[in-house]
Amino acid sequence: MSITVKQNHNKRQLERIIELLAKDSMYEVRNFIHSIYPAETAHIIESLEPAAREKIWSVIPPNVMGEILVRLHVEVASNLIRVTDRKDLIKATENLESDDMVDLLHSLPEPLLSQVFESIAVAERNRLESALSYDDNSAGGIMSLDVLTVRADVSLDVVLRYLRKRGDLPTATDSLIVTDRNNNYQGLLAVSSLLTKDGHLKVSDIMSSDVEGIPYQMPASEVALLFEQRNMLSAPVLSETGRLLGRITIDDVINIIRDEEGHSLMSRVGLDEEQDMFAPVAVSAKRRAVWLGINLFTAFLAAWVIGIFEATIDQIVALAVLMPIVASMGGIAGSQTLTLVIRGLALKQVSGANAGKLLVKEMAIGVVNGVLWACVVAIIAGLWFQSVSLGALLGSAMIINLICAAFAGATIPLALDKVGIDPALAGGVLLTTVTDVVGFMAFLGLATIFLL
Amino acid sequence: MSITVKQNHNKRQLERIIELLAKDSMYEVRNFIHSIYPAETAHIIESLEPAAREKIWSVIPPNVMGEILVRLHVEVASNLIRVTDRKDLIKATENLESDDMVDLLHSLPEPLLSQVFESIAVAERNRLESALSYDDNSAGGIMSLDVLTVRADVSLDVVLRYLRKRGDLPTATDSLIVTDRNNNYQGLLAVSSLLTKDGHLKVSDIMSSDVEGIPYQMPASEVALLFEQRNMLSAPVLSETGRLLGRITIDDVINIIRDEEGHSLMSRVGLDEEQDMFAPVAVSAKRRAVWLGINLFTAFLAAWVIGIFEATIDQIVALAVLMPIVASMGGIAGSQTLTLVIRGLALKQVSGANAGKLLVKEMAIGVVNGVLWACVVAIIAGLWFQSVSLGALLGSAMIINLICAAFAGATIPLALDKVGIDPALAGGVLLTTVTDVVGFMAFLGLATIFLL
Numbered sequence: 001m002s003i004t005v006k007q008n009h010n011k012r013q014l015e016r017i018i019e020l021l022a023k024d025s026m027y028e029v030r031n032f033i034h035s036i037y038p039a040e041t042a043h044i045i046e047s048l049e050p051a052a053r054e055k056i057w058s059v060i061p062p063n064v065m066g067e068i069l070v071r072l073h074v075e076v077a078s079n080l081i082r083v084t085d086r087k088d089l090i091k092a093t094e095n096l097e098s099d100d101m102v103d104l105l106h107s108l109p110e111p112l113l114s115q116v117f118e119s120i121a122v123a124e125r126n127r128l129e130s131a132l133s134y135d136d137n138s139a140g141g142i143m144s145l146d147v148l149t150v151r152a153d154v155s156l157d158v159v160l161r162y163l164r165k166r167g168d169l170p171t172a173t174d175s176l177i178v179t180d181r182n183n184n185y186q187g188l189l190a191v192s193s194l195l196t197k198d199g200h201l202k203v204s205d206i207m208s209s210d211v212e213g214i215p216y217q218m219p220a221s222e223v224a225l226l227f228e229q230r231n232m233l234s235a236p237v238l239s240e241t242g243r244l245l246g247r248i249t250i251d252d253v254i255n256i257i258r259d260e261e262g263h264s265l266m267s268r269v270g271l272d273e274e275q276d277m278f279a280p281v282a283v284s285a286k287r288r289a290v291w292l293g294i295n296l297f298t299a300f301l302a303a304w305v306i307g308i309f310e311a312t313i314d315q316i317v318a319l320a321v322l323m324p325i326v327a328s329m330g331g332i333a334g335s336q337t338l339t340l341v342i343r344g345l346a347l348k349q350v351s352g353a354n355a356g357k358l359l360v361k362e363m364a365i366g367v368v369n370g371v372l373w374a375c376v377v378a379i380i381a382g383l384w385f386q387s388v389s390l391g392a393l394l395g396s397a398m399i400i401n402l403i404c405a406a407f408a409g410a411t412i413p414l415a416l417d418k419v420g421i422d423p424a425l426a427g428g429v430l431l432t433t434v435t436d437v438v439g440f441m442a443f444l445g446l447a448t449i450f451l452l
Numbered sequence: 453m454s455i456t457v458k459q460n461h462n463k464r465q466l467e468r469i470i471e472l473l474a475k476d477s478m479y480e481v482r483n484f485i486h487s488i489y490p491a492e493t494a495h496i497i498e499s500l501e502p503a504a505r506e507k508i509w510s511v512i513p514p515n516v517m518g519e520i521l522v523r524l525h526v527e528v529a530s531n532l533i534r535v536t537d538r539k540d541l542i543k544a545t546e547n548l549e550s551d552d553m554v555d556l557l558h559s560l561p562e563p564l565l566s567q568v569f570e571s572i573a574v575a576e577r578n579r580l581e582s583a584l585s586y587d588d589n590s591a592g593g594i595m596s597l598d599v600l601t602v603r604a605d606v607s608l609d610v611v612l613r614y615l616r617k618r619g620d621l622p623t624a625t626d627s628l629i630v631t632d633r634n635n636n637y638q639g640l641l642a643v644s645s646l647l648t649k650d651g652h653l654k655v656s657d658i659m660s661s662d663v664e665g666i667p668y669q670m671p672a673s674e675v676a677l678l679f680e681q682r683n684m685l686s687a688p689v690l691s692e693t694g695r696l697l698g699r700i701t702i703d704d705v706i707n708i709i710r711d712e713e714g715h716s717l718m719s720r721v722g723l724d725e726e727q728d729m730f731a732p733v734a735v736s737a738k739r740r741a742v743w744l745g746i747n748l749f750t751a752f753l754a755a756w757v758i759g760i761f762e763a764t765i766d767q768i769v770a771l772a773v774l775m776p777i778v779a780s781m782g783g784i785a786g787s788q789t790l791t792l793v794i795r796g797l798a799l800k801q802v803s804g805a806n807a808g809k810l811l812v813k814e815m816a817i818g819v820v821n822g823v824l825w826a827c828v829v830a831i832i833a834g835l836w837f838q839s840v841s842l843g844a845l846l847g848s849a850m851i852i853n854l855i856c857a858a859f860a861g862a863t864i865p866l867a868l869d870k871v872g873i874d875p876a877l878a879g880g881v882l883l884t885t886v887t888d889v890v891g892f893m894a895f896l897g898l899a900t901i902f903l904l
Contacts, residue, residue: 008674010681010800018805039681047801049809160647169644172685174624191643192621195612222460228710229462229491231703233624233685250702251683257706258680261713265795269788277796281813285820288788292825295784299777300832306773307836313765313772320765320772321758324779324888325751332747336721336740343717344729348462349499353470357501361733368737373744380752384759436776 013040014047021052030059038064042071045080049278054083065092069107070100073275077107086112090119097171099144099252102131131246139223140216142256143237143246146170149179150203152186157199159189172249174233178207185213185236185244213238216245223248224256225348264346267425270294294429302327302436309444312452318385319447322394325377326443330401330435333369337362337409338431342423345413359410366406370399389451397443401435408434465492466499473504482511490516494523497532501730506535518544521559522552525727529559538564542571549623551596551704554583583698591675592668594708595689595698598622601631602655604638609651611641624701626685630659637665637688637696665690668697675700676708677800716798719877722746746881754779754888761896764904770837771899774846777829778895782853782887785821789814789861790883794875797865811862818858822851841903849895853887860886 013036020029033041033056041060045053045068057080060068065088069077081089089108093101093116105113105128117125127145134140148170150159159176163169175188187209197206213236214223227235227250234249266272270291306313306323313320341358344350350358374395382391412430413423465488472481485493485508493512497505497520509532512520517540521529533541541560545553545568557565557580569577579597586592600622602611611628615621627640639661649658665688666675679687679702686701718724722743758765758775765772793810796802802810826847834843864882865875 008677008800010677011803014801014803015805037682039683043681043799043801047796047803047806049806049813163647164649167648169647171683172626173644174626191647192625194647195615195621195643196619197616225460225462228703228706229495230489231491231623233702250685250706251680254680254702254706254709257709257713261709261717262795265713265717266791269784269791271788271791277792277801277810278813281816281820284813285817285824288785288817289821289824291788292781292784292821293828296777296781296825296829299780302776302780303773306776310769310773314769317762317766317769317772320769320775321755321762323772324754324758324776325748327776328751328754328884328888329744329748332721332744333740336723336743339718339721339723340729343714344499347495348460349466349495349729351463351466351499353467354499354501358729361501361730361736364733365737365740368733369741369744372737372741373748376745377748432780436780 010040010043014044017044017056018048018052021048021055026055026059029056033059038067039071042068046072046076046277050079050280053080053278057083062088062091063095065089066094066096066100066104070096070103074107075276075279077104078109081108081112086115090116093120097144098128098131098146099142099246102128102141105132106136134216137220138216139214139218139220139237139248140245142220142223142252143216143248144170144252145246147177147236147244147247148173149177149183149244150189152178152180152202152204152207154203155199156194156197156201156203156206159194159203160199170247172234172251177236177244177247178203178209179244183244184242185238187211188236211235213242213244214248215240220256221260221346222348224253224260227253260346264342264424267422268428270425272425295432298429298433298436301433302440305437305440306444309440309448312444312448316390316447316451318387318390319444322381322385322390323440323443325381326394326397326401327436327439329373329377329398330405330439331432333366333402334405334409334431334435335428337366337406338413338423338427341410341413342427345417345423350414355410355414359407362406362410363403366403367399370402373402374398390447393446393450394443397439397446400442401439404438405431405435462492462495466496469496469500469508470504473500473507478507478511481508485511490519491523494520498524498528498729502531502732505532505730509535514540514543515547516544517541518546518548518552518556522548522555526559527728527731529556530561533560533564538567542568545572549596550580550583550598551594551698554580554593557584558588586668589672590668591666591670591672591689591700592697594672594675594704595668595700596622596704597698599629599688599696599699600625601629601635601696602641604630604632604654604656604659606655607651608646608649608653608655608658611646611655612651622699624686624703629688629696629699630655631696635696636694637690639663640688663687665694665696666700667692672708673712673798674800676705676712679705712798716794716876719874720880722877724877747884750881750885750888753885754892757889757892758896761892761900764896764900768842768899768903770839770842771896774833774837774842775892775895777833778846778849778853779888779891781825781829781850782857782891783884785818785854786857786861786883786887787880789818789858790865790875790879793862793865794879797869797875802866807862807866811859814858814862815855818855819851822854825854826850842899845898845902846895849891849898852894853891856890857883857887 045056093104131145175190178186178189180186187207188211189203189207193206216237234247236244237246237248239245377398378391378395381394382388408431413427416423416426497508545556583597627642630638630641632638639659640663641655641659645658668689686699688696689698689700691697793802829850830843830847833846834840860883865879868875868878
C-alpha cells in the first residue's frame with residue numbers, strides 16, 4: 001500500500017512512459033496515463049520533447065485535459081491548446097474550479113476565449129469576468145471564487161445540517177467564512193470547532209474575528225509569507241470596503257513559492273521566460289542570445305579597460321597571465337554578497353532600516369578575505385614569476401577588488417529594488433561589470449604606476 | 453480589519469522594531485513583540501544583528517520561546533539558546549508539537565539535551581527518542597507524532613462524539629487516519645465526509661483506501677513533490693510493514709520547499725551553511741574563504757593555461773585584450789544550460805531516459821548562439837584591431853567554447869547527480885573551469901597556430 005522508496009515516483013513514471021513510447025504501444029500508454037494523477041501527467045508532459053507530448057495528449061480524455069493544462073507552464077500549455085479541438089477545450093474547462101478556470105482562460109488565444117466564454121452560464125460568466133480583471137500576481141489573481149459562507153447568528157447544528165445537505169466542501173476547507181447579509185467579512189469558523197464544540201452554540205460564540213482578511217491587491221509573494229508565518233491553510237480575500245471576494249488556499253501558496261524561487265534561480269542567467277525545457281531550439285536560442293548579448297557588452301567593456309593598458313602588458317606579459325585572477329575572485333566574492341542580499345530582499349528580511357549594518361558587515365568580510373587571499377596569491381605569483389613586486393601588486397589589486405565587490409554586491413540589489421528592477425535579473429550582470437572593470441583597472445593601473 | 457497593502461507587513465514590523473530599539477524603549481518593544489505572531493518575531497530576530505537579537509529575546513516569555521526557536525535558522529537559534537536559562541528552555545519545549553519539539557531538541561547542546569529530556573514524561577520521552585532517530589531529511593524526520601486515528605468499524609456518529617469529547621484537533625487535520633488494532637494503516641477519513649455524510653454510515657463505508665502512505669525513508673524533497681502533485685494537506689507516514697508512525701502536514705512541506713530552494717540558490721555561491729545574515733564577520737569570512745579558495749584554484753588553472761601562451765601574447769598583445777571575452781561568454785552560456793538542467797534534476801524532470809535528448813537540444817542552441825555571436829565579435833574585434841584574421845580567430849574560439857559550454861553545462865550536473873554530489877554546489881565551479889580553460893586554450897592556441 002505504501003509508495004516504494006527505491007526510486008522517485010516521478011522518475012519511475014517518466015522512464016516507464018519513455019519506454020512505452022519507444023515501443024509505440026499507445027494502448028499501454030493510455031492505460032498508464034489513466035492510472036496516474038493529472039499533476040503527474042503534467043510532470044511527464046513537461047519532461048518530454050514536443051512530439052512525444054502530443055502522443056500523450058492524444059490519449060487524455062477531454063474532461064481531465066483542463067486539470068492537466070492548468071498544471072503546465074504557460075508555454076507548454078499554449079502549444080497543446082493549439083493542437084486541441086475547440087469542442088474538447090470547452091469540455092476541458094467545465095470541471096475546473098474557478099481559480100483554475102481563470103488561469104486556463106488566461107492562456108487561451110482570443111477567438112477561442114470568446115467561444116469558451118459563450119459556453120459558460122451567464123451568472124458564472126460575470127463572476128469569471130471580474131476574476132479575470134485582477135492582476136495575475138496579486139491576491140485577487142490567485143484566489144478561488146468558490147467560498148462557503150455562513151451567518152454569525154445561526155447555531156452550529158444549523159451549519160452542520162446545511163453542510164450535510166450540500167454534500168461536499170471546497171478543497172482545503174479548514175474554516176468556513178462568516179459574513180453578514182451584505183457579504184462583508186466578519187470572521188472565520190474553524191472546521192475543527194464545528195466538529196468538537198456543542199451544536200447549540202452560535203457561530204458568533206466560537207468564530208475567530210481576529211484573523212485579518214487579505215486585501216485583493218496584496219502581491220502574491222507577500223500572501224505566501226503571510227500563510228507561512230501564520231500557519232494558515234486558507235484565507236479570505238477582501239475588497240477595499242471589507243466585502244468578501246474569494247478565498248486563497250495553501251495549494252495556491254505552494255505554487256507561488258515554487259514559481260518565485262524558480263524565477264529567482266532562472267532569471268539570474270537570463271532564463272526568466274524559458275519555462276519549457278524542451279522549447280524548440282530556435283525559440284530557446286533566441287531568448288538566450290539576448291542574455292549573451294547583454295553580457296557581451298560587459299565583456300567588451302572589460303576588454304576595453306585592458307586595451308587602455310596594452311602598452312603596459314606589451315612590456316610585462318606576466319600581467320596578462322595574472323589579470324584574470326583578480327577579476328574572477330572579485331566576481332565570486334561579490335556574488336556571495338549579492339546572493340545573500342537578494343535572498344534577504346525576497347524574504348523581506350532586508351530593508352532600508354538594516355541595510356547599513358549589512359553593508360558594513362559585508363565590507364568587513366571583504367577586507368578580511370581580501371587580505372587573506374591577497375597574501376596567498378602574492379606568494380604564489382611572486383614565486384611563479386620570481387618577482388616580489390609583481391606579487392605585491394597582485395595582492396593589492398585583490399584587496400581593492402574584494403572590497404569593491406562587497407560594496408557592489410550589497411548596494412546593487414538594494415538600489416535595483418528601490419527603483420523597481422528585479423535584482424535577481426539584473427544584479428549579476430551589473431556586479432560582474434564592476435568586478436571586471438575594477439579588477440583589471442586596479443591590477444593593470446597599479447602595474448603601470450609602479451612597475452614601468 | 454484587513455491588512456494594509458501600502459507596505460509589506462514584515463518590513464513594517466522590522467522598521468518599527470528598529471525604531472523602538474534605537475530609542476531604547478524596551479517597554480514598547482515588549483508590547484509590540486507580544487502583539488505579533490511567533491513566526492513574525494522569528495523573522496525580525498533574523499533580520500537584526502546579534503546585539504539587538506538578545507534585546508528582543510529578553511522580552512519574550514519562556515512559553516513562546518520554543519515556537520520562535522523552531523522557526524529560526526539553526527545557527528541563530530543555537531546562539532540564543534546559549535544565552536537562555538535552562539529553566540526557561542525546559543519551559544520553552546513544553547508547549548511544542550512533537551515535530552517542532554524534535555527540531556528543537558536537535559539544536560540543543562548535549563548536557564542541555566539530557567536535562568530537557570529528563571523533564572519530559574517517560575512515555576513521551578520514548579516517543580521522542582524514536583523520532584530523533586530518523587534522518588532529518590526524510591519523511592520520518594519531518595513527521596509529527598500527533599495523529600488522530602479511528603477504527604474502520606465504527607459509525608460516523610461515534611467518531612463525531614469522540615471528537616467532541618476530545619475537544620480539539622491537531623493542526624491541518626483534513627482527514628483522520630483509519631488504523632486497525634495493531635496500528636496498521638488502512639485508509640483516510642476525510643473531515644469533509646465526516647461533516648457532510650450521514651452519521652449512521654460506518655467509517656469503512658466512506659474512507660478512501662487508495663491514498664498511499666508515505667514510507668518513513670522517503671527523502672523530504674520527494675515528499676514535497678508528492679504533496680504538490682496530489683494536492684494533499686496531510687499524509688500518514690508508515691513503517692516498512694505498514695504500521696502508522698506519524699503524519700506530515702502541508703506546513704512542513706512549505707518549509708521543505710523554502711529550504712530546498714534557498715539551498716539551491718545559496719549553495720551556488722558556496723553559502724550552503726551560511727543561514728544567518730548577521731553571523732559574526734569572522735565566522736562568515738571563514739566560510740566564504742573556503743569557496744574563494746576553491747575558485748582560486750580554477751583561476752590559477754586558467755592563468756596557467758594563459759602562461760603556456762606567454763610567448764604568443766608577447767608578440768600579439770591584442771590577444772590579451774580579447775581573450776577574456778571568449779572565456780566570459782562561455783561561462784554565461786554554460787551557466788544557462790547548467791541552471792536549466794539542475795532545476796530539471798531537482799524537480800525530477802530530467803532523468804537518464806530524457807537526458808540524451810536534452811543534451812542534443814542544448815548543444816544545438818550552443819551551435820546557433822556560437823555562430824551568431826562569433827560573427828558579432830569577429831566584426832567588432834576585426835574593426836577594433838584592423839585585422840580580419842584576429843576577428844576570424846576570436847569568432848572561431850567563441851564557437852568552440854559555446855559548444856563546449858553547452859556540453860559541459862548539461863553533462864556536469866548529470867554526472868554529479870549520478871555520483872551523489874550536489875550539482876548546485878559543485879556544478880558552477882567545474883563549469884567555469886571548463887569554459888575558462890577551453891576558452892583561453894582555443895583562442896590562444898588558434899592564434900599560436902595561425903597568427904605566428
